[in-house]
Amino acid sequence: CATCDGFFFRERVIAVVGGGDSAMEEATFLTKFASKVYIIHRRDELRASKIMQDRAFANEKIEFILNSEIIDISGGDQVTGATLRNTVSGETSELALDGIFVAIGHDPRTHLVHGVLELTEDGTIQLEGRSSRTSVPGVFAAGDVIDPTYRQAVTAAGSGAVAALDVEHYLAALLEDATDPLPDEPVDVPSEALA
The missing domain is CATH 3.50.50.60 (FAD/NAD(P)-binding domain)
Incomplete structure (x- = not known):
């Protein structure tokens, strides 16, 4: 650019x-x-x-x-x-x-989430405030799909760091709210369950 x-x-x-x-x-x-x-x-x-x-x-x-x-x-x-x-x-x-x-346009590549996540008038993914949280709990967004203005690698990387922190907080809250304690021993998952 x-x-x-x-x-x-x-x-x-x-x-x-x-x-x-x-x-x-x-x-x-x-x-x-x-x-x-x-x-x-x-x-x-x-x-x-x-x-x-x-x-x-x-x-x-x-x-x-x-x-x-x-x-x-x-x-x-x-x-x-x-x-x-x-x-x-x-x-x-x-x-x-x-x-x-x-410089022939900067349409955000959000076609995969049309009808799933809320989008802005610019076609970028709508976030909750200054976080990376989207309209669907557990789904976070970062990069050019949230930025209609700057579209720079450094701002995309910064929003990626924000998303990583938001995901960490989200997962920590899920663990805190879990009613079943995590097992002390590894769980053996049958191979047919992974297919």
Whole structure:
């Protein structure tokens, strides 16, 4: 992402793929480092809010390439360019680049829990307050599925630590509330019970 890797592209030419607020934000941020930032979008209109578009259009380091999509990336271990295809004419062109950032949306991958857990309007998993507890007792959530704003590895790791602590407290409370004491000796479980 731009926040993590932008510094490595000081005085380089880079592209941001996308047309929404995330793309405009990343492109604007990257102009602090890069000598040139191309915004490549497959349509002729951006989906970004007016204020985000205005900021990007006003930035001298940003150039827009609309009605275009990347069909190939050149380079081995490092990006050296991209092949673009115009979505209207079908014509292809080459663009020399040192890096590409993809910002085509950040839909949380919560499809597995639709109808099971409560979700927010953003599509992230609804939590109880500042905890990692979800709407189902014993189910905890962490990472990008709870974070519609930052979407950074460090914040995901932090929420993972919170979830681990919440799970520990939850399990301790279950043990405390258990009416049957735990056996002192290991329990022999028949192998057919594990099938």
